[in-house]
Amino acid sequence: MIPIAKPYLIEEDAQAAYDTILSGWITQGPKVQEFEEKFARYTGATYAVALSNCTTALHLAMIVAGIGQDDEVICPSMSYIATANSVRYVGAKPVFAEVNPATYNIDPVDAEKKITPKTKAILIVHQIGMPADIDAFKALCKKYTLQLIEDAACAVGSSYKGEQIGSHSELVCFSFHPRKVLSTGDGGMITTNREDYYKRLKLLRQHGMSVNDRVRHLSDKVVFEDHLELGYNYRMTDIQAAVGIKQLEKLNWIVEKRRQIAYLYHEAFKQMPWLRLPLEEEGYISNYQSYAIYLKKDCPISRNELMQKLLDAGIASRRGVMTAHRETAYLGYCKGLQLPVSEDASDRSIIIPLYVPMPEEEITYVIGHIKNMLSMAENENCNGSLTLLPENNQ
Numbered sequence: 001m002i003p004i005a006k007p008y009l010i011e012e013d014a015q016a017a018y019d020t021i022l023s024g025w026i027t028q029g030p031k032v033q034e035f036e037e038k039f040a041r042y043t044g045a046t047y048a049v050a051l052s053n054c055t056t057a058l059h060l061a062m063i064v065a066g067i068g069q070d071d072e073v074i075c076p077s078m079s080y081i082a083t084a085n086s087v088r089y090v091g092a093k094p095v096f097a098e099v100n101p102a103t104y105n106i107d108p109v110d111a112e113k114k115i116t117p118k119t120k121a122i123l124i125v126h127q128i129g130m131p132a133d134i135d136a137f138k139a140l141c142k143k144y145t146l147q148l149i150e151d152a153a154c155a156v157g158s159s160y161k162g163e164q165i166g167s168h169s170e171l172v173c174f175s176f177h178p179r180k181v182l183s184t185g186d187g188g189m190i191t192t193n194r195e196d197y198y199k200r201l202k203l204l205r206q207h208g209m210s211v212n213d214r215v216r217h218l219s220d221k222v223v224f225e226d227h228l229e230l231g232y233n234y235r236m237t238d239i240q241a242a243v244g245i246k247q248l249e250k251l252n253w254i255v256e257k258r259r260q261i262a263y264l265y266h267e268a269f270k271q272m273p274w275l276r277l278p279l280e281e282e283g284y285i286s287n288y289q290s291y292a293i294y295l296k297k298d299c300p301i302s303r304n305e306l307m308q309k310l311l312d313a314g315i316a317s318r319r320g321v322m323t324a325h326r327e328t329a330y331l332g333y334c335k336g337l338q339l340p341v342s343e344d345a346s347d348r349s350i351i352i353p354l355y356v357p358m359p360e361e362e363i364t365y366v367i368g369h370i371k372n373m374l375s376m377a378e379n380e381n382c383n384g385s386l387t388l389l390p391e392n393n394q
Protein backbone atom coordinates (compact mmCIF):
# COMPACT_ATOMS: atom_id res chain seq x y z
CA MET A 1 0.00 0.00 0.00
CA ILE A 2 1.36 3.42 -0.93
CA PRO A 3 0.72 5.52 2.18
CA ILE A 4 -0.94 8.92 2.12
CA ALA A 5 1.84 10.37 4.29
CA LYS A 6 4.82 9.31 6.37
CA PRO A 7 7.00 11.44 8.65
CA TYR A 8 10.63 11.69 7.60
CA LEU A 9 12.22 10.29 10.76
CA ILE A 10 15.67 8.77 10.51
CA GLU A 11 18.45 7.36 12.68
CA GLU A 12 19.65 10.76 13.92
CA ASP A 13 16.14 11.65 15.14
CA ALA A 14 15.95 8.36 17.05
CA GLN A 15 19.45 8.93 18.44
CA ALA A 16 18.45 12.39 19.70
CA ALA A 17 15.46 10.88 21.54
CA TYR A 18 17.65 8.10 22.93
CA ASP A 19 20.32 10.51 24.18
CA THR A 20 17.69 12.69 25.83
CA ILE A 21 16.06 9.76 27.56
CA LEU A 22 19.43 8.92 29.14
CA SER A 23 20.31 12.56 29.88
CA GLY A 24 18.38 12.72 33.12
CA TRP A 25 15.98 15.40 31.90
CA ILE A 26 13.01 14.20 29.89
CA THR A 27 10.16 16.64 30.45
CA GLN A 28 10.19 20.32 29.42
CA GLY A 29 13.77 21.48 29.96
CA PRO A 30 16.94 22.46 28.07
CA LYS A 31 15.98 20.73 24.80
CA VAL A 32 12.63 22.51 24.72
CA GLN A 33 14.41 25.82 25.23
CA GLU A 34 16.91 25.04 22.46
CA PHE A 35 14.12 23.96 20.09
CA GLU A 36 12.21 27.17 20.79
CA GLU A 37 15.25 29.36 20.13
CA LYS A 38 16.05 27.54 16.89
CA PHE A 39 12.43 27.55 15.74
CA ALA A 40 12.14 31.29 16.38
CA ARG A 41 15.32 31.87 14.39
CA TYR A 42 14.10 29.64 11.56
CA THR A 43 10.74 31.39 11.23
CA GLY A 44 12.10 34.89 11.85
CA ALA A 45 9.80 35.41 14.83
CA THR A 46 11.07 37.05 18.01
CA TYR A 47 9.80 34.30 20.32
CA ALA A 48 8.60 30.71 20.13
CA VAL A 49 6.81 28.71 22.82
CA ALA A 50 6.69 24.92 22.52
CA LEU A 51 3.47 23.12 23.46
CA SER A 52 1.97 19.65 23.51
CA ASN A 53 0.20 20.07 20.13
CA CYS A 54 -1.37 22.66 17.88
CA THR A 55 -4.81 22.34 19.45
CA THR A 56 -3.42 23.45 22.81
CA ALA A 57 -1.47 26.18 20.99
CA LEU A 58 -4.72 27.49 19.46
CA HIS A 59 -6.45 27.32 22.84
CA LEU A 60 -3.72 29.41 24.49
CA ALA A 61 -3.70 31.82 21.55
CA MET A 62 -7.39 32.47 22.20
CA ILE A 63 -6.72 33.10 25.89
CA VAL A 64 -3.81 35.52 25.44
CA ALA A 65 -5.76 37.35 22.73
CA GLY A 66 -8.43 37.99 25.37
CA ILE A 67 -11.19 36.07 23.60
CA GLY A 68 -13.94 34.85 25.88
CA GLN A 69 -17.59 34.12 26.47
CA ASP A 70 -19.91 35.21 23.64
CA ASP A 71 -17.18 36.78 21.54
CA GLU A 72 -17.12 35.87 17.87
CA VAL A 73 -14.11 34.61 15.93
CA ILE A 74 -14.27 34.38 12.15
CA CYS A 75 -12.63 31.27 10.74
CA PRO A 76 -13.11 28.79 7.89
CA SER A 77 -15.38 25.80 8.43
CA MET A 78 -13.29 23.97 5.84
CA SER A 79 -10.43 23.02 8.12
CA TYR A 80 -9.57 20.31 10.55
CA ILE A 81 -12.11 20.52 13.39
CA ALA A 82 -9.47 21.68 15.91
CA THR A 83 -9.56 25.13 14.32
CA ALA A 84 -13.19 25.78 15.23
CA ASN A 85 -13.00 23.81 18.47
CA SER A 86 -10.30 26.11 19.82
CA VAL A 87 -12.74 29.03 19.60
CA ARG A 88 -15.40 27.10 21.52
CA TYR A 89 -12.93 26.14 24.28
CA VAL A 90 -13.00 29.75 25.54
CA GLY A 91 -16.79 30.06 25.24
CA ALA A 92 -16.62 32.10 22.05
CA LYS A 93 -18.49 31.40 18.82
CA PRO A 94 -16.78 30.37 15.58
CA VAL A 95 -18.39 32.27 12.71
CA PHE A 96 -17.66 30.46 9.49
CA ALA A 97 -16.53 32.24 6.34
CA GLU A 98 -16.23 30.73 2.89
CA VAL A 99 -12.97 29.69 1.28
CA ASN A 100 -11.40 30.54 -2.03
CA PRO A 101 -12.11 27.35 -4.06
CA ALA A 102 -8.76 27.56 -5.84
CA THR A 103 -6.65 27.57 -2.67
CA TYR A 104 -9.05 26.25 0.02
CA ASN A 105 -8.03 29.27 2.10
CA ILE A 106 -10.44 31.62 3.90
CA ASP A 107 -11.82 34.32 1.62
CA PRO A 108 -11.16 37.87 2.92
CA VAL A 109 -14.22 39.28 1.14
CA ASP A 110 -16.60 36.82 2.78
CA ALA A 111 -14.77 37.17 6.11
CA GLU A 112 -15.39 40.93 6.09
CA LYS A 113 -19.11 40.34 5.55
CA LYS A 114 -19.20 38.20 8.71
CA ILE A 115 -17.78 40.90 11.02
CA THR A 116 -20.20 42.08 13.74
CA PRO A 117 -19.74 44.19 16.88
CA LYS A 118 -19.04 40.90 18.71
CA THR A 119 -16.14 39.91 16.46
CA LYS A 120 -12.84 39.85 18.33
CA ALA A 121 -10.52 37.98 16.00
CA ILE A 122 -10.00 36.36 12.64
CA LEU A 123 -8.45 32.91 12.71
CA ILE A 124 -6.95 32.13 9.32
CA VAL A 125 -5.68 28.71 8.27
CA HIS A 126 -2.85 28.03 5.83
CA GLN A 127 -4.71 25.07 4.44
CA ILE A 128 -2.66 21.94 3.78
CA GLY A 129 0.42 24.15 3.68
CA MET A 130 -0.71 26.83 1.20
CA PRO A 131 -0.31 30.29 2.76
CA ALA A 132 -3.49 32.33 3.10
CA ASP A 133 -3.53 35.97 2.01
CA ILE A 134 -1.98 37.27 5.24
CA ASP A 135 -1.74 40.90 4.12
CA ALA A 136 -5.45 41.07 3.28
CA PHE A 137 -6.31 39.78 6.75
CA LYS A 138 -3.82 42.08 8.44
CA ALA A 139 -5.50 45.01 6.71
CA LEU A 140 -8.95 43.75 7.73
CA CYS A 141 -7.87 43.29 11.35
CA LYS A 142 -6.37 46.77 11.39
CA LYS A 143 -9.50 48.32 9.89
CA TYR A 144 -11.84 46.72 12.47
CA THR A 145 -9.34 46.48 15.39
CA LEU A 146 -9.35 42.69 15.53
CA GLN A 147 -6.72 40.18 16.59
CA LEU A 148 -5.26 38.11 13.77
CA ILE A 149 -4.43 34.50 14.69
CA GLU A 150 -2.83 32.08 12.24
CA ASP A 151 -3.53 28.36 12.31
CA ALA A 152 -0.31 27.23 10.67
CA ALA A 153 -0.73 23.62 11.80
CA CYS A 154 0.20 22.39 8.31
CA ALA A 155 2.48 25.24 7.25
CA VAL A 156 5.88 24.82 8.86
CA GLY A 157 8.41 25.62 6.12
CA SER A 158 5.89 27.43 3.89
CA SER A 159 6.52 31.09 3.14
CA TYR A 160 4.56 34.17 2.17
CA LYS A 161 6.07 37.08 0.26
CA GLY A 162 9.61 35.96 1.01
CA GLU A 163 9.18 35.43 4.77
CA GLN A 164 8.65 32.16 6.59
CA ILE A 165 5.19 31.48 8.01
CA GLY A 166 5.55 32.35 11.70
CA SER A 167 7.01 35.80 11.27
CA HIS A 168 4.03 37.79 9.98
CA SER A 169 1.67 38.25 12.89
CA GLU A 170 1.31 38.14 16.66
CA LEU A 171 0.07 34.57 17.17
CA VAL A 172 1.00 31.75 14.82
CA CYS A 173 0.26 28.14 15.84
CA PHE A 174 2.06 25.09 14.41
CA SER A 175 1.58 21.32 14.64
CA PHE A 176 4.20 18.59 14.68
CA HIS A 177 1.76 15.68 14.33
CA PRO A 178 3.06 12.81 12.11
CA ARG A 179 0.92 14.03 9.18
CA LYS A 180 2.85 17.32 9.26
CA VAL A 181 6.08 18.18 7.46
CA LEU A 182 8.13 18.33 10.68
CA SER A 183 7.15 15.77 13.30
CA THR A 184 7.91 15.20 16.96
CA GLY A 185 5.26 12.48 17.30
CA ASP A 186 2.83 15.03 18.63
CA GLY A 187 3.81 18.59 19.39
CA GLY A 188 3.06 22.23 18.77
CA MET A 189 4.57 25.71 18.82
CA ILE A 190 3.37 29.30 18.94
CA THR A 191 5.50 32.05 17.49
CA THR A 192 4.94 35.64 18.50
CA ASN A 193 6.65 38.99 18.28
CA ARG A 194 5.02 40.28 21.48
CA GLU A 195 6.91 39.95 24.73
CA ASP A 196 3.72 40.13 26.84
CA TYR A 197 2.16 37.25 24.89
CA TYR A 198 5.40 35.27 25.14
CA LYS A 199 5.57 35.59 28.91
CA ARG A 200 1.91 34.73 29.41
CA LEU A 201 2.07 31.72 27.09
CA LYS A 202 4.97 30.32 29.11
CA LEU A 203 2.97 30.71 32.30
CA LEU A 204 -0.22 29.23 30.91
CA ARG A 205 1.41 26.11 29.48
CA GLN A 206 2.72 25.12 32.90
CA HIS A 207 -0.13 25.55 35.38
CA GLY A 208 0.45 29.31 35.68
CA MET A 209 3.60 28.58 37.69
CA SER A 210 5.79 31.60 38.47
CA VAL A 211 9.04 29.58 38.32
CA ASN A 212 9.51 26.75 35.88
CA ASP A 213 10.92 23.35 36.89
CA ARG A 214 14.28 23.93 35.31
CA VAL A 215 14.96 27.26 37.00
CA ARG A 216 13.87 25.82 40.34
CA HIS A 217 16.02 22.75 39.83
CA LEU A 218 19.14 24.71 38.96
CA SER A 219 18.80 27.25 41.75
CA ASP A 220 21.22 27.12 44.69
CA LYS A 221 18.59 28.84 46.84
CA VAL A 222 15.32 27.31 47.96
CA VAL A 223 12.62 28.50 45.59
CA PHE A 224 8.89 28.53 46.32
CA GLU A 225 6.76 28.95 43.28
CA ASP A 226 3.39 30.67 43.14
CA HIS A 227 0.61 29.82 40.69
CA LEU A 228 -0.32 33.16 39.27
CA GLU A 229 -3.43 32.27 37.27
CA LEU A 230 -5.43 29.32 36.06
CA GLY A 231 -3.01 27.42 33.85
CA TYR A 232 -2.75 24.11 32.03
CA ASN A 233 -0.37 21.25 31.46
CA TYR A 234 0.36 21.85 27.78
CA ARG A 235 4.09 21.11 27.99
CA MET A 236 6.23 19.54 25.30
CA THR A 237 8.78 16.99 26.56
CA ASP A 238 12.53 17.27 26.03
CA ILE A 239 12.37 13.95 24.16
CA GLN A 240 10.03 15.48 21.58
CA ALA A 241 12.07 18.69 21.43
CA ALA A 242 15.31 16.78 20.80
CA VAL A 243 13.64 15.16 17.78
CA GLY A 244 12.25 18.55 16.72
CA ILE A 245 15.74 20.09 16.70
CA LYS A 246 16.97 17.35 14.36
CA GLN A 247 13.88 17.66 12.17
CA LEU A 248 14.34 21.41 11.91
CA GLU A 249 17.87 20.91 10.56
CA LYS A 250 16.37 18.93 7.65
CA LEU A 251 13.25 20.98 7.15
CA ASN A 252 14.35 22.96 4.09
CA TRP A 253 15.50 19.78 2.40
CA ILE A 254 12.22 18.00 3.22
CA VAL A 255 10.18 20.93 1.85
CA GLU A 256 12.28 20.98 -1.32
CA LYS A 257 11.69 17.25 -1.85
CA ARG A 258 7.95 17.64 -1.28
CA ARG A 259 7.82 20.47 -3.76
CA GLN A 260 9.59 18.32 -6.35
CA ILE A 261 6.93 15.61 -5.98
CA ALA A 262 4.16 18.22 -6.18
CA TYR A 263 5.77 19.52 -9.37
CA LEU A 264 5.75 16.04 -10.91
CA TYR A 265 2.06 15.64 -10.04
CA HIS A 266 1.32 19.05 -11.46
CA GLU A 267 3.11 18.37 -14.74
CA ALA A 268 1.38 15.00 -15.09
CA PHE A 269 -2.14 16.23 -14.39
CA LYS A 270 -2.17 19.71 -15.84
CA GLN A 271 -3.50 18.56 -19.21
CA MET A 272 -6.41 16.66 -17.67
CA PRO A 273 -9.45 18.86 -18.20
CA TRP A 274 -11.46 17.38 -15.31
CA LEU A 275 -8.99 18.25 -12.59
CA ARG A 276 -8.23 21.48 -10.77
CA LEU A 277 -4.77 21.41 -9.24
CA PRO A 278 -3.33 23.34 -6.29
CA LEU A 279 -2.81 27.00 -7.12
CA GLU A 280 0.40 28.58 -5.87
CA GLU A 281 0.25 32.28 -6.62
CA GLU A 282 3.29 34.56 -6.96
CA GLY A 283 4.85 35.05 -3.52
CA TYR A 284 3.10 32.05 -1.98
CA ILE A 285 5.33 29.02 -1.33
CA SER A 286 3.64 25.87 -0.07
CA ASN A 287 5.39 23.06 1.78
CA TYR A 288 2.80 20.74 0.15
CA GLN A 289 1.86 19.18 3.45
CA SER A 290 -0.81 17.56 1.28
CA TYR A 291 -1.51 17.51 -2.43
CA ALA A 292 -5.23 17.81 -3.15
CA ILE A 293 -6.85 17.50 -6.55
CA TYR A 294 -10.36 18.77 -7.21
CA LEU A 295 -12.65 16.78 -9.52
CA LYS A 296 -14.67 19.17 -11.64
CA LYS A 297 -18.39 18.62 -12.26
CA ASP A 298 -17.80 16.99 -15.66
CA CYS A 299 -15.24 14.53 -14.29
CA PRO A 300 -16.23 11.09 -15.60
CA ILE A 301 -15.68 9.41 -12.22
CA SER A 302 -16.99 10.41 -8.81
CA ARG A 303 -14.62 11.30 -6.00
CA ASN A 304 -15.66 8.30 -3.92
CA GLU A 305 -15.38 5.87 -6.79
CA LEU A 306 -11.91 7.14 -7.62
CA MET A 307 -10.85 6.73 -3.97
CA GLN A 308 -12.14 3.14 -3.95
CA LYS A 309 -10.39 2.30 -7.22
CA LEU A 310 -7.14 3.77 -5.88
CA LEU A 311 -7.47 1.71 -2.72
CA ASP A 312 -8.07 -1.40 -4.83
CA ALA A 313 -4.82 -0.61 -6.63
CA GLY A 314 -2.93 -0.24 -3.33
CA ILE A 315 -2.90 3.56 -3.25
CA ALA A 316 -4.13 5.34 -0.11
CA SER A 317 -6.07 8.57 -0.52
CA ARG A 318 -8.15 10.80 1.76
CA ARG A 319 -11.22 12.91 1.21
CA GLY A 320 -10.53 16.63 0.88
CA VAL A 321 -10.33 18.84 3.96
CA MET A 322 -13.47 18.44 6.09
CA THR A 323 -16.00 21.11 6.94
CA ALA A 324 -16.72 21.60 10.66
CA HIS A 325 -20.28 22.90 10.25
CA ARG A 326 -21.50 19.53 8.92
CA GLU A 327 -19.98 17.48 11.73
CA THR A 328 -22.36 16.20 14.41
CA ALA A 329 -20.63 18.26 17.12
CA TYR A 330 -21.60 21.41 15.21
CA LEU A 331 -25.08 20.61 13.96
CA GLY A 332 -26.87 22.31 16.86
CA TYR A 333 -24.46 25.17 16.65
CA CYS A 334 -24.81 26.13 13.02
CA LYS A 335 -28.48 25.34 12.39
CA GLY A 336 -29.20 25.46 8.67
CA LEU A 337 -25.84 27.03 7.84
CA GLN A 338 -24.84 26.45 4.24
CA LEU A 339 -21.43 27.18 2.84
CA PRO A 340 -21.75 26.02 -0.78
CA VAL A 341 -18.21 26.84 -1.83
CA SER A 342 -16.61 25.10 1.15
CA GLU A 343 -18.95 22.12 0.87
CA ASP A 344 -18.25 21.67 -2.83
CA ALA A 345 -14.49 22.06 -2.37
CA SER A 346 -14.54 19.52 0.44
CA ASP A 347 -16.77 17.00 -1.35
CA ARG A 348 -15.07 17.06 -4.72
CA SER A 349 -11.42 17.00 -3.67
CA ILE A 350 -9.11 14.16 -2.82
CA ILE A 351 -5.70 14.05 -1.22
CA ILE A 352 -3.18 11.74 -2.85
CA PRO A 353 0.05 10.23 -1.46
CA LEU A 354 2.99 12.54 -0.88
CA TYR A 355 5.83 11.81 1.49
CA VAL A 356 9.63 11.93 1.67
CA PRO A 357 11.38 9.92 0.36
CA MET A 358 8.62 8.75 -2.01
CA PRO A 359 10.27 6.46 -4.57
CA GLU A 360 9.99 7.50 -8.20
CA GLU A 361 8.22 4.22 -9.06
CA GLU A 362 5.48 5.04 -6.55
CA ILE A 363 5.01 8.54 -7.95
CA THR A 364 4.80 7.12 -11.46
CA TYR A 365 2.39 4.41 -10.27
CA VAL A 366 0.04 6.95 -8.63
CA ILE A 367 0.11 9.24 -11.66
CA GLY A 368 -0.43 6.35 -14.09
CA HIS A 369 -3.37 4.98 -12.14
CA ILE A 370 -5.17 8.29 -11.74
CA LYS A 371 -4.74 9.11 -15.42
CA ASN A 372 -5.85 5.62 -16.49
CA MET A 373 -8.86 5.61 -14.22
CA LEU A 374 -10.06 8.95 -15.54
CA SER A 375 -9.49 7.95 -19.18
CA MET A 376 -11.15 4.57 -18.71
CA ALA A 377 -14.12 6.16 -16.96
CA GLU A 378 -14.48 8.62 -19.80
CA ASN A 379 -14.37 5.82 -22.40
CA GLU A 380 -16.87 3.76 -20.46
CA ASN A 381 -19.14 6.78 -20.11
CA CYS A 382 -18.93 7.36 -23.84
CA ASN A 383 -19.93 3.74 -24.35
CA GLY A 384 -22.71 4.26 -21.82
CA SER A 385 -21.67 1.31 -19.68
CA LEU A 386 -20.46 2.97 -16.48
CA THR A 387 -22.79 3.51 -13.56
CA LEU A 388 -21.51 6.45 -11.54
CA LEU A 389 -21.74 6.14 -7.78
CA PRO A 390 -23.70 9.00 -6.26
CA GLU A 391 -21.50 11.73 -4.78
CA ASN A 392 -21.48 11.18 -1.03
CA ASN A 393 -21.20 14.43 0.85
CA GLN A 394 -18.80 13.23 3.49
Ligand SMILES: Cc1ncc(COP(=O)(O)O)c(C=O)c1O
Pocket residue numbers: 053054055056079080082083125151153154174175176177187188
Ligand atom coordinates in the same frame (compact mmCIF):
# COMPACT_ATOMS: atom_id res chain seq x y z
C1 LIG B 1 -5.58 23.12 10.28
C2 LIG B 1 -5.31 22.34 11.54
N1 LIG B 1 -5.43 22.96 12.72
C3 LIG B 1 -5.17 22.32 13.87
C4 LIG B 1 -4.77 21.00 13.88
C5 LIG B 1 -4.53 20.31 15.19
O1 LIG B 1 -3.18 19.96 15.33
P1 LIG B 1 -2.71 18.95 16.47
O2 LIG B 1 -3.03 17.58 16.03
O3 LIG B 1 -1.22 19.18 16.59
O4 LIG B 1 -3.41 19.34 17.72
C6 LIG B 1 -4.63 20.32 12.68
C7 LIG B 1 -4.23 18.91 12.66
O5 LIG B 1 -4.39 18.19 11.73
C8 LIG B 1 -4.90 21.00 11.47
O6 LIG B 1 -4.79 20.40 10.28
